[in-house]
Amino acid sequence: AQTVTQSQPEMSVQEAETVTLSCTYDTSESDYYLFWYKQPPSRQMILVIRQEAYKQQNATENRFSVNFQKAAKSFSLKISDSQLGDAAMYFCAYRSLGRNTPLVFGKGTRLSVIA
Amino acid sequence: NAGVTQTPKFRVLKTGQSMTLLCAQDMNHEYMYWYRQDPGMGLRLIHYSVGEGTTAKGEVPDGYNVSRLKKQNFLLGLESAAPSQTSVYFCASSYSAGENSPLHFGNGTRLTVT
Numbered sequence: 001a002q003t004v005t006q007s008q009p010e011m012s013v014q015e016a017e018t019v020t021l022s023c024t025y026d027t028s029e030s031d032y033y034l035f036w037y038k039q040p041p042s043r044q045m046i047l048v049i050r051q052e053a054y055k056q057q058n059a060t061e062n063r064f065s066v067n068f069q070k071a072a073k074s075f076s077l078k079i080s081d082s083q084l085g086d087a088a089m090y091f092c093a094y095r096s097l098g099r100n101t102p103l104v105f106g107k108g109t110r111l112s113v114i115a
Numbered sequence: 116n117a118g119v120t121q122t123p124k125f126r127v128l129k130t131g132q133s134m135t136l137l138c139a140q141d142m143n144h145e146y147m148y149w150y151r152q153d154p155g156m157g158l159r160l161i162h163y164s165v166g167e168g169t170t171a172k173g174e175v176p177d178g179y180n181v182s183r184l185k186k187q188n189f190l191l192g193l194e195s196a197a198p199s200q201t202s203v204y205f206c207a208s209s210y211s212a213g214e215n216s217p218l219h220f221g222n223g224t225r226l227t228v229t
Contacts, residue, residue, distance in 0.1 A: 009155070035217070045205065045220035091157060102148055102173065103207075103218060107157035 002027045004094050006106035013082045014114050020067075021077045021109045023092030030054075031097045034068070034075045039089040039108075048090070051075065079111075087113045117141050121206050121221035128196040128228045136191040136224050138206030146209045147189035148218070149173075149181060151202040158205065164189055196228045 003026045013019035025034070036048040051059045051068050058066050063083075067076045079086055092106040119140045128134055138147065145166050150158040150173075160173030164183040178200060180192045189208075193200060204224045210216040 006157075043203065043223045045207070045218075047217045050217065102146075102160050102163050104160075105150075105158040107155060 002029075002032075002094050002096065002104050004092050004104055004106035006090075006092055006109050008109045009107070010110045010112070012112040012114055013079070013086075015082055015084060017082055018078060018080045019082055019111065021079075021090050021092075021111065023075045023077070023106055025073050025075065025092075025094050027073065027094065027096075029096055033095040033097070034066075035093040035095070035103070036064070036066070036075075036077045037091045037093060037105075038086075039091065040085075040087070045091075049077065082113050084113050084115060087111055119206055119208055119219050119221040121204075121224050123224060124222070125225050126227070128193075128226065130197060130228060132196050133192070133194050134196065134226075135193075136204055136206075136226075138189045138191070138208075138221060139187055140189075140208040140219070141187065142208065142210070142219065143186070144208035144210050144219070145186075146211065147183065148207045149179070149189065149191045150205045150207065151175065152205060152223070153202050161191065161204075196226075198228045200226065201228045202226060 005024045032053045034051045038046045049061045063080045065078045089108045091108045093103045122137045148163040149161040159175045162181040164170045167186040170181045182190045206221040207218040
């Protein structure tokens with residue numbers, strides 16, 4: 001079974017600075033999807049960014065980008081120009097290509113943004 | 116544009132009581148999921164469904180049952196609640212299992228079992 005590990009339970013960053021959240025995963029598959037979700041205090045789960053394993057180019061969404069290292073099974077999230085609204089729990093998630101394959105989540109990283 | 120709606124938003128149960136959480140989606144999604152979120156544990160899959168009339172066990176299914184009688188609804192039942200089931204429960208849905216079909220989440224149900 002696939003596992004997702006987020007080794008940083010908590011992180012903090014100064015407003016306008018850059019922060020990187022770590023995620024590693026364990027799988028024997030060659031094709032899969034990876035995601036980062038954000039959960040603000042409102043509890044809502046918001047998709048931040050996603051990556052297809054067969055694409056070598058790192059995904060980017062505005063201030064959010066990933067560093068996908070397939071051989072190392074690493075999928076880190078970089079947040080540039082951090083804003084107060086970025087404060088939230090961030091979850092890394094893995095999904096196989098198979099038809100009946102739910103999302104597997106890491107335990108999350110709580111990000112604080114310091115004004 | 117409701118998306119995924121969970122009811123109720125909050126509930127307090129006594130040990131041994133039963134209840135049903137309702138999840139409804141209006142996006143014609145095939146896949147539906149129930150997760151629980153506990154501090155330091157992330158989201159863990161309880162049960163899921165890949166279509167009307169089908170259900171499957173996830174990572175932590177014990178103590179829960181589900182039904183998917185209608186495509187738009189996915190019910191999560193607790194027959195005899197236990198304090199260990201105190202958690203925040205999330206329902207999610209997706210059109211398919213593909214990358215271009217991300218999960219849409221409800222806003223969660225906070226359940227406390229005393």
